Amino acid sequence: MTISPKVVETTTLLGLVAGSLTTISFIPQVMKTWKYKETKDISFLMYVIFFTGVLLWFLYGLIIKNTPVIVANGVSLILVFIVLVLKIRYG
Amino acid sequence: MTISPKVVETTTLLGLVAGSLTTISFIPQVMKTWKYKETKDISFLMYVIFFTGVLLWFLYGLIIKNTPVIVANGVSLILVFIVLVLKIRYG
Structure with a gap:
């Protein structure tokens, strides 16, 4: 089957939108944590592992x-690092 | 410059480790939230945007x-969906 350039373009766009969303998603978490200075419910281990994974990516x-x-x-x-630092700071 | 198959292999392995880490990182968050039933400090918007991004990926x-x-x-x-449902449930 031949894939038209139009389909390739749409697929690339889908990947770009996906990447943008998973990246910007951390902005509201940074803002919330920055504002309320509460991190008790956030998993430290999650952010350590996620940060390491993103660094490898x-x-x-x-x-x-x-x-x-x-x-x-x-x-x-950068965003995940900020959440991690705030988590270490506020516990 | 010629890249040896060994380098390609190591690079692919790096990508696989990176992907595994960012994926499994949500397990400790699911376990923590499941256990303590507290989600106040977690950003709802973060999980909605992240979930949408992962769905597009x-x-x-x-x-x-x-x-x-x-x-x-x-x-x-699946993991992000569980956190999102728990966040909706516990507020």
Whole structure:
């Protein structure tokens, strides 16, 4: 089956929207935690493992020279790091 | 520059480890929330946006027929959905 360039374009767009959403999703968590300074219900282990995973994704992006992977994970890295620092600070 | 098969293999492994970590990271959050039934400090908006993003990643994986993308995001989808349901339930 031949896939038309139109379908490829739509698929790439879908991937870009997906990546943007999973990245920006951490903004409301950063804002909420920044405002209320409460992190009791947030799992520390989740953020440690997630941060490590995103860091590896970022390195993976650098190695395969894939800009969307680098940008999405670079931004996520910063946001997730902020939540992690706030979690360590507020317990 | 020629990249040896060994380097390609290591890079793929890096991507797989990265994907596994970001996926399994939600397990401790599910366990913590399941146990303590407290979700006040967790951002509802974060989980709604993250869930939507992972759902699109999953669809993207199905379209490009990429098994690691399908599996990683399929598992994430379930874990993130559980946190979201618990957040709706416990507020």
